[in-house]
Amino acid sequence: MKRTIFRNQLLPWLLLAPQLAITFIFFIWPAAQAVWQSFLREDAFGMKSTFVGMENYWRLLDSPEYLNSLQVTAVFAVSVTILSMGFSLLLAVAVDRMIRSAQTYTTLLVWPYAVAPAVAGILWWFIFNPTIGILPYFLDQVGYDWNHISDKGDAFLLVVIASAWKQISYNFLFFVAGLQSIPASLREAAAIDGAGPVKRFFTITLPLISPTTFFLLVVNIVYAMFDTFAVIDSTTEGGPAQATNIMVYKVYFDGFVGQNLGSSGAQSVILMLIVIALTVIQFRWVEKKVEY
Amino acid sequence: MKSLFTASAVALALSAMSASAQTEVQWWHAMGGELGAKLEEIVKGFNDSQTDYKVVPSYKGTYPETMTAAIAAFRANEQPAIVQVFEVGTGTMMAAQGAVIPVHQLMKDQGAAFDQSAFLPSVVGYYTDTDGNMLSMPFNSSTPILYYNKSVFEKAGLDPNTPPKTWAEMEEFSKKIMESGAASCGFTTGWISWIQTENLSAWHNQPIGTLENGFGGLGARLSVNGPVQVKHWGNLKKWADEGIFKYGGPVGGDNAPPMFYSQECAMIMNSSASRAGVIANAKDFELGFGMLPYYDDVEGAPQNSIIGGATLWVLSGRPDEEYAGAAKFFEYLSSPAVQADWASFSGYLPITQAAADEMAGFFGENPGADTGLKQITLNTPTENSKGLRFGNYVQIRGIIDEEFEQLMSGSKDAQGALDGVVERGNALIEEFQAQNQ
Numbered sequence: 001m002k003r004t005i006f007r008n009q010l011l012p013w014l015l016l017a018p019q020l021a022i023t024f025i026f027f028i029w030p031a032a033q034a035v036w037q038s039f040l041r042e043d044a045f046g047m048k049s050t051f052v053g054m055e056n057y058w059r060l061l062d063s064p065e066y067l068n069s070l071q072v073t074a075v076f077a078v079s080v081t082i083l084s085m086g087f088s089l090l091l092a093v094a095v096d097r098m099i100r101s102a103q104t105y106t107t108l109l110v111w112p113y114a115v116a117p118a119v120a121g122i123l124w125w126f127i128f129n130p131t132i133g134i135l136p137y138f139l140d141q142v143g144y145d146w147n148h149i150s151d152k153g154d155a156f157l158l159v160v161i162a163s164a165w166k167q168i169s170y171n172f173l174f175f176v177a178g179l180q181s182i183p184a185s186l187r188e189a190a191a192i193d194g195a196g197p198v199k200r201f202f203t204i205t206l207p208l209i210s211p212t213t214f215f216l217l218v219v220n221i222v223y224a225m226f227d228t229f230a231v232i233d234s235t236t237e238g239g240p241a242q243a244t245n246i247m248v249y250k251v252y253f254d255g256f257v258g259q260n261l262g263s264s265g266a267q268s269v270i271l272m273l274i275v276i277a278l279t280v281i282q283f284r285w286v287e288k289k290v291e292y
Numbered sequence: 293m294k295s296l297f298t299a300s301a302v303a304l305a306l307s308a309m310s311a312s313a314q315t316e317v318q319w320w321h322a323m324g325g326e327l328g329a330k331l332e333e334i335v336k337g338f339n340d341s342q343t344d345y346k347v348v349p350s351y352k353g354t355y356p357e358t359m360t361a362a363i364a365a366f367r368a369n370e371q372p373a374i375v376q377v378f379e380v381g382t383g384t385m386m387a388a389q390g391a392v393i394p395v396h397q398l399m400k401d402q403g404a405a406f407d408q409s410a411f412l413p414s415v416v417g418y419y420t421d422t423d424g425n426m427l428s429m430p431f432n433s434s435t436p437i438l439y440y441n442k443s444v445f446e447k448a449g450l451d452p453n454t455p456p457k458t459w460a461e462m463e464e465f466s467k468k469i470m471e472s473g474a475a476s477c478g479f480t481t482g483w484i485s486w487i488q489t490e491n492l493s494a495w496h497n498q499p500i501g502t503l504e505n506g507f508g509g510l511g512a513r514l515s516v517n518g519p520v521q522v523k524h525w526g527n528l529k530k531w532a533d534e535g536i537f538k539y540g541g542p543v544g545g546d547n548a549p550p551m552f553y554s555q556e557c558a559m560i561m562n563s564s565a566s567r568a569g570v571i572a573n574a575k576d577f578e579l580g581f582g583m584l585p586y587y588d589d590v591e592g593a594p595q596n597s598i599i600g601g602a603t604l605w606v607l608s609g610r611p612d613e614e615y616a617g618a619a620k621f622f623e624y625l626s627s628p629a630v631q632a633d634w635a636s637f638s639g640y641l642p643i644t645q646a647a648a649d650e651m652a653g654f655f656g657e658n659p660g661a662d663t664g665l666k667q668i669t670l671n672t673p674t675e676n677s678k679g680l681r682f683g684n685y686v687q688i689r690g691i692i693d694e695e696f697e698q699l700m701s702g703s704k705d706a707q708g709a710l711d712g713v714v715e716r717g718n719a720l721i722e723e724f725q726a727q728n729q
Contacts, residue, residue, distance in 0.1 A: 149539060239693065241695075257686055
């Protein structure tokens with residue numbers, strides 16, 4: 001193997017500098033501020049601040065609302081990921097099997113991705129609105145009283161559907177690309193050997209798109225945990241009774257609306273630790289099962 | 293939105309032209325839409341009336357957003373001289389000693405004309421310290437009233453000119469309306485926290501917390517789980533189960549007005565300031581106004597309702613001439629003509645007696661427009677009906693909504709839900725006390 005050696009000690013640092021500066025200014029510095037803030041108790045105007053050590057953390061771990069938020073976030077992230085990935089794989093397989101008009105369907109299915117999360121949220125708010133929405137009207141005809149304003153289950157279902165819907169287009173694109181890169185000869189050979197469509201899907205197609213699936217798994221979990229903020233804000237605002245109050249929303253509400261910076265800081269630090277842990281788990285263990 | 297852009301473009305162009313002669317006074321506010329346009333008009337009136345100062349209004353979003361923006365700006369030393377803060381932010385603002393200049397002091401320091409006794413006691417009482425000094429300038433104060441559908445009342449065989457006075461009548465009328473098929477629900481409400489908890493307590497002369505509802509100091513604690521409040525929440529749950537009452541959602545209750553406009557519910561309790569909106573949407577039926585209902589077996593009821601809306605706070609750390617401008621502007625703002633104009637346009641309450649008198653003609657032409665004013669001045673405010681002042685109250689309002697939702701979904705009873713409000717709310721108040729002591 002041929003190795004190139006750069007004699008200049010400074011050049012690599014210079015080339016890295018812009019990226020390092022950005023990482024420091026936009027990531028390390030604010031993260032350090034959040035960590036520092038989480039050890040303080042401060043009034044809103046910042047006139048008085050006291051160092052309280054771990055108190056903000058102990059308070060959080062002692063608070064049923066926070067533990068509820070942890071649980072809601074976990075269930076929410078898993079539901080959104082399964083729903084959006086499962087459904088888009090189904091659509092991708094369907095489109096992949098098409099000989100004509102696959103292009104048209106692909107274009108149509110990608111459209112929702114162009115909708116801003118807040119707009120999507122408002123859209124679903126209208127469709128599901130118990131008073132003026134169209135869906136509760138139909139559900140009422142079949143005897144189901146939809147009311148996400150007071151029913152926790154309905155509200156949770158609403159934010160899961162709205163968030164998953166938003167992500168389906170994105171997943172779909174990647175799945176279609178993944179499916180199309182599988183050589184047709186492999187599937188044909190299996191078919192000749194007598195493997196049915198289901199068998200072919202699970203033994204050939206699925207393993208071959210595992211890199212795509214793994215990538216999407218990471219992206220979708222991050223999406224469900226962070227990017228769904230706007231959907232929640234415009235549909236349920238975390239309610240009713242905390243049923244849809246995922247962690248990012250709680251950080252925002254306690255910090256910006258409630259002006260409780262210490263607690264909000266501690267929450268974002270915990271959130272950061274969770275993301276780090278998830279990343280480690282995904283790349284250490286899940287990625288081992290991926291065939292490139 | 294469009295008018296806002298034009299207005300700010302005009303403001304920008306003007307500020308570019310007028311250069312150094314005038315002192316600019318920044319005013320951050322939360323009045324969007326038509327109220328925002330009216331506010332700009334009022335400011336223009338002031339700017340045109342003299343040449344020394346120029347008040348520059350900027351719209352900063354919702355009440356919480358405006359308050360947050362001002363606090364963040366203060367921390368960055370970029371604060372405006374005047375900021376509009378909603379009533380539940382009062383506790384936070386007044387605890388921020390050194391960050392705000394109390395209005396009574398501003399007016400005295402600047403030698404401006406200021407007579408505190410000219411203001412309506414129930415309006416100004418909310419914003420005074422324990423010595424009775426005014427801390428912020430009332431601008432837009434409202435109070436909840438009852439709106440009802442006269443056409444539905446007539447169809448149900450009820451007298452369209454008699455709104456229900458008591459909660460017993462509320463139930464009785466609702467049942468009649470539902471049985472006759474005139475509407476499918478009796479009533480709904482905006483603001484569970486403000487109307488069905490805080491105002492309910494004041495209206496029945498019941499305390500919300502200790503130490504004069506928090507006016508007495510940071511050591512106050514919530515006590516909103518008293519018998520009257522428990523009875524009322526219990527009734528609301530019972531009525532919800534019977535379909536008499538429909539819940540319109542947390543905070544302001546976004547889903548409540550559509551139920552009233554679509555004639556699904558015959559009555560709604562909401563802010564007097566939503567009057568213009570209600571009139572605009574009540575096209576297919578005749579509209580009636582009434583006071584909030586009360587329980588006639590509670591001694592002292594009805595007392596007086598309490599206000600909502602916002603006041604103007606003055607932030608410290610600006611050059612002195614800006615404060616002279618702010619004081620001049622407050623003089624103008626509380627003048628009877630300006631107040632009467634604003635109140636007639638918006639449905640907010642006039643803040644001074646003189647402005648209320650000025651509106652006599654308007655009230656004569658618009659029956660029911662004075663309901664809020666009558667209700668808030670019904671009796672001299674007591675310790676329990678003066679208002680409330682607790683730290684972290686923005687979050688406590690969120691807790692009230694959540695516990696009410698627990699009640700509605702059946703996971704808690706009224707006593708349990710209100711005990712939950714007290715317990716969780718007090719934890720936040722204790723935290724606030726620790727932060728500010």
